[in-house]
Amino acid sequence: MQAQFKKAGKQPSGSSAAALTDGRTRTQREELLGWALVLPSVAIILALILYPVLYNIYLSFFQVNLSGASRFVGFLNHREVLGDREFWSALLTTVMYVVFSTIGATLLGLGVALVMNEKFPLRGLVRSLILLPYVAPVISVVFSWQFFFDPVNGIFMDIFYDKLGWFSQRINLIGSPATAVWVAIIFSIWKNFPFAYLMILSRLQAIDQNLYEAAEIDGAAGRHKFLYITLPEVYFVVNAIILLRVIWNFNKFEEVYLLTSNVKVLSVYTYLKAFTGAMDLGQGATLAVLQFILLIGFILFYVKRVIKW
Amino acid sequence: MKRKIVTILVLALFAVSSAGLLAQGQEEAAAAAKPVAIEFWTTETQSDRMATIQVLIDTFTALNPEITINLIPVDENALATQTQTAAAAGTLPALFEGPAETAVSFGTQGVLDLQATKAIVDKIGKDRFYSGPLKVLETTDKSSYYALPYHGWIQGIWYRADWFEEAGLNPPSTWEDTLKAAEYFYQPDKNQYGILVGTLPEAYAEQCFTPIAMSNDAALFDADKNLVFNSPEMKEAVEFYAELAKFNPPGPQTWRARDYYLQGKMAMFFYSTYIMDDLAMLEVAAGSLTGDNFGDLSGADFDPELVKNTRIAPIMTNESPAGYGTVVALGFFQQKDPAKTAAARKFIEYLYTPNAYITFLHMAPGGMNPMLKEIASNPRFQNDPMGLFKSYGPEKMAEIIDGLENVETFSIVEGVRIEEASEITAKQIIPQMLYKITQERMSVDAGMRWAEAEMRKLID
Numbered sequence: 001m002q003a004q005f006k007k008a009g010k011q012p013s014g015s016s017a018a019a020l021t022d023g024r025t026r027t028q029r030e031e032l033l034g035w036a037l038v039l040p041s042v043a044i045i046l047a048l049i050l051y052p053v054l055y056n057i058y059l060s061f062f063q064v065n066l067s068g069a070s071r072f073v074g075f076l077n078h079r080e081v082l083g084d085r086e087f088w089s090a091l092l093t094t095v096m097y098v099v100f101s102t103i104g105a106t107l108l109g110l111g112v113a114l115v116m117n118e119k120f121p122l123r124g125l126v127r128s129l130i131l132l133p134y135v136a137p138v139i140s141v142v143f144s145w146q147f148f149f150d151p152v153n154g155i156f157m158d159i160f161y162d163k164l165g166w167f168s169q170r171i172n173l174i175g176s177p178a179t180a181v182w183v184a185i186i187f188s189i190w191k192n193f194p195f196a197y198l199m200i201l202s203r204l205q206a207i208d209q210n211l212y213e214a215a216e217i218d219g220a221a222g223r224h225k226f227l228y229i230t231l232p233e234v235y236f237v238v239n240a241i242i243l244l245r246v247i248w249n250f251n252k253f254e255e256v257y258l259l260t261s262n263v264k265v266l267s268v269y270t271y272l273k274a275f276t277g278a279m280d281l282g283q284g285a286t287l288a289v290l291q292f293i294l295l296i297g298f299i300l301f302y303v304k305r306v307i308k309w
Numbered sequence: 310m311k312r313k314i315v316t317i318l319v320l321a322l323f324a325v326s327s328a329g330l331l332a333q334g335q336e337e338a339a340a341a342a343k344p345v346a347i348e349f350w351t352t353e354t355q356s357d358r359m360a361t362i363q364v365l366i367d368t369f370t371a372l373n374p375e376i377t378i379n380l381i382p383v384d385e386n387a388l389a390t391q392t393q394t395a396a397a398a399g400t401l402p403a404l405f406e407g408p409a410e411t412a413v414s415f416g417t418q419g420v421l422d423l424q425a426t427k428a429i430v431d432k433i434g435k436d437r438f439y440s441g442p443l444k445v446l447e448t449t450d451k452s453s454y455y456a457l458p459y460h461g462w463i464q465g466i467w468y469r470a471d472w473f474e475e476a477g478l479n480p481p482s483t484w485e486d487t488l489k490a491a492e493y494f495y496q497p498d499k500n501q502y503g504i505l506v507g508t509l510p511e512a513y514a515e516q517c518f519t520p521i522a523m524s525n526d527a528a529l530f531d532a533d534k535n536l537v538f539n540s541p542e543m544k545e546a547v548e549f550y551a552e553l554a555k556f557n558p559p560g561p562q563t564w565r566a567r568d569y570y571l572q573g574k575m576a577m578f579f580y581s582t583y584i585m586d587d588l589a590m591l592e593v594a595a596g597s598l599t600g601d602n603f604g605d606l607s608g609a610d611f612d613p614e615l616v617k618n619t620r621i622a623p624i625m626t627n628e629s630p631a632g633y634g635t636v637v638a639l640g641f642f643q644q645k646d647p648a649k650t651a652a653a654r655k656f657i658e659y660l661y662t663p664n665a666y667i668t669f670l671h672m673a674p675g676g677m678n679p680m681l682k683e684i685a686s687n688p689r690f691q692n693d694p695m696g697l698f699k700s701y702g703p704e705k706m707a708e709i710i711d712g713l714e715n716v717e718t719f720s721i722v723e724g725v726r727i728e729e730a731s732e733i734t735a736k737q738i739i740p741q742m743l744y745k746i747t748q749e750r751m752s753v754d755a756g757m758r759w760a761e762a763e764m765r766k767l768i769d
Binding site (some may be wrong): 066151152153169170171172173174175176177261275276277278279 | 397741
C-alpha cells in the first residue's frame with residue numbers, strides 16, 4: 001500500500017492516459033480505496049487514543065469543577081504541581097521503583113533463562129512453573145503477599161522475628177511508607193521476571209551452537225563464552241525488555257496500589273490527587289501530562305543513545 | 310351559517326382535546342406497566358449481604374414485574390468519588406444506600422431528589438421515625454430531608470473487661486484512662502497491642518477520631534458556619550490521637566485489625582456494634598481467626614468466653630462526654646425519567662414494610678438497628694436468626710438502639726446543620742491528615758495546616 005501511495009504522489013494527477021470512465025485515474029482510485037481501508041482504524045485510534053490525550057492536555061489548563069463550569073487558569077496547575085513537594089517525592093519514588101524493579105526483573109530473568117537453557121530432568125515442567133507469577137491474577141497474589149507480610153500474624157515476621165530474631169521488633173513492612181516501596185519493588189521483580197526470562201530464553205535457543213564450539217576450540221572459558229557470545233547475542237532483546245519494562249513500570253498502577261496504598265508512585269499520586277479528597281481533576285490531568293512528557297523523553301533518549309537504533 | 314361553523318369548530322376542538330385526554334390517560338396507564346430498569350447502589354458490599362438484598366429485590370420484582378432493579382456494590386470509601394463522576398457523566402443511579410453524612414454532601418451538591426424523599430417521610434409519618442437520625446438528614450431550612458434514615462450503628466471502645474479487672478484499670482471512658490490502659494497493655498515483644506485506632510486514610514480513622522475531638526469540645530465549624538478547625542482544642546485532640554496510635558499494632562491500620570482482638574492479641578479497639586455477632590458466633594468469627602488453618606503460626610482459636618469478657622465504653626469524656634454513631638440512609642438521585650423515580654419510590658416503600666425491613670436488618674444483628682420505633686419493639690425483629698438478642702439480652706440491645714437518638718457529628722453545631730462539614734467528611738480530609746501525622750512523621754502543626762488548606766479548597 002505504501003508503494004502505491006508513493007507512486008500516486010509522483011504521478012501528476014488527472015493524467016489523461018490513465019483516465020477511466022469516472023474521470024479518476026487508476027492510481028487515484030487505488031489511493032481512495034487505500035484511505036477507505038485504513039479509515040476505520042484511523043478513526044478508532046483518533047477516538048480512543050488521540051482524543052483522550054488531547055482532552056487530558058486541555059483539562060490541565062483548567063480548574064475542573066465536576067458539578068459546574070470549569071475555569072481556565074492557564075499554567076497555574078503546572079506551576080502548582082512543580083512547586084509541590086509531594087510531586088517531587090512521588091517522582092523520586094517512581095524513579096526508584098522503576099530503576100530497581102527493571103534491573104531486578106531483567107537480571108533475574110537473564111539468570112533464570114541461562115539456567116533453563118541447560119539440560120536437566122523435568123526441564124519442561126520447571127520452565128512452565130516459572131511462568132506462574134506472571135500469569136497469576138494480580139489480585140490473588142496481592143492478597144497472599146499481604147497475608148505473608150502481616151506484622152502480627154504473617155509468616156514473614158514469624159520466621160524472621162520470632163524464629164530467627166533478625167528484626168528487633170515486629171514491623172509492618174508492607175504498610176509503613178518507608179519500607180513499603182521495597183516490598184513493592186520485590187513484588188514487581190517476582191511478578192515480572194518471567195517475562196524477561198521467556199524472551200531471553202527464546203533468544204538463547206536461537207544462538208548458533210557453532211559459535212560456542214569455535215570458541216571452545218580457541219580455548220575460551222565459560223566466562224568468555226558468556227561475555228563474547230551470549231551477551232552480544234541477547235543484547236538487543238535485553239534492551240528491548242528494559243525499554244518495555246520501564247514503560248510498563250513507569251505507568252504501573254494496579255500492582256502498586258493493590259499491594260499497598262502507601263507507595264505514592266506518580267500514577268498512584270495522580271489517582272489520589274484526581275479522585276480522592278478535594279478531587280482536583282485539573283492537577284490530576286497536569287500530573288498525567290508531565291508523566292507522559294517524562295516517559296516520552298526517556299524513550300527518545302534510550303532509543304537514540306543507549307540502544308542506538 | 311357562521312354559527313354552524315363555530316359549533317362544528319367547538320365540537321371538533323372538544324373531540325380533539327378529549328381524544329388527547331383519552332390518549333394521555335392511556336399513556337399513563339401504559340407508563341405504569343411499561344418496563345423500567347433502575348440501579349441501586351449499596352455500600353453493603355459483602356457477598357452474603359448482597360445476597361440478602363437480592364432476595365428482597367427478587368421478591369419485590371415478582372410483585373412488580375414491570376420493574377427491574379440492578380444491585381451494584383460500591384465501596385463506602387469510594388461512594389463520594391463514584392457519585393461525582395457519575396453525576397458528571399449523567400449516569401447516576403436512581404437509588405443509593407450510604408452513610409448519612411455522604412447523603413447530606415450529595416444533597417448540597419444538588420444531585421438528590423428531595424421531593425421524593427419528603428413524600429416518603431410524609432407517607433410513613435414523621436412520628437414513626439426516631440427523631441435523632443431524622444434530624445441528621447434534615448435540610449437546613451427544615452423543609453425537607455436529604456435522604457431517609459434506614460439503619461444505624463453506634464460506636465465505642467470495646468475492651469477486655471477481664472484484662473482490665475486483673476490489672477486494676479478503669480474502663481476506657483476518659484482520655485486519661487484510655488491512654489493509661491493502651492500503654493499498659495502494649496507489649497509488642499509478646500505480640501500484644503494496646504489499642505486500635507484508624508491510621509490509614511479511610512473513613513474508619515475519622516470514626517475513631519470524631520468522639521475524641523468532640524469530647525474535647527473541638528469542632529470543624531462554629532454555629533455561624535466559620536471554619537474553626539485550627540483551634541487549641543482540635544490540636545490537643547490530634548496530639549492525643551497520635552499518642553494513642555503509638556500503641557497500635559505496627560504500621561498503618563484500619564478496621565480490619567480488629568481481628569487481632571478476636572485472636573486475643575489486643576486490649577481494646579474502636580468499633581461499631583457490627584462486632585457483636587463476631588464476638589458471639591463462631592461461624593462469623595472464623596474469617597478473623599487463623600489458628601485453625603495455620604497451626605504453626607501464632608494464630609488463635611475461637612474464644613467462647615470472649616463475648617462475656619468484652620464490654621463497650623460508648624461514651625468518651627474529656628472536657629465533655631461524646632458518643633459517636635452513623636446513620637445509614639436511603640436516598641434518591643435525580644433522574645431525567647420520572648418513571649425511574651416512581652419505581653425507586655415504590656421499592657423504598659417496600660423496604661420499609663415490616664417483613665422486608667426486618668429481613669434487611671437481620672443481615673447484621675447489632676450492627677443494623679431500625680430507624681422506625683415500632684420495628685425495634687417488634688418480636689420478630691428481636692428474634693434474630695443468630696440469637697444475638699438472646700445472648701446479649703433485649704435490654705442491652707435497647708440501650709444500643711436508644712444510643713442512636715444521641716448521635717453527634719461535626720456537621721450539626723448547636724442544632725444548625727453545616728453542609729460543608731459533611732463535604733469534608735465525605736472527602737476524608739481528616740483521615741488523610743491523621744495518616745500523614747502518624748505514619749509519614751509530619752508534625753501536628755504542619756498536618757493541621759495541610760488539612761485546613763484542603764478544607765478551604767472544598768468550602769470556597
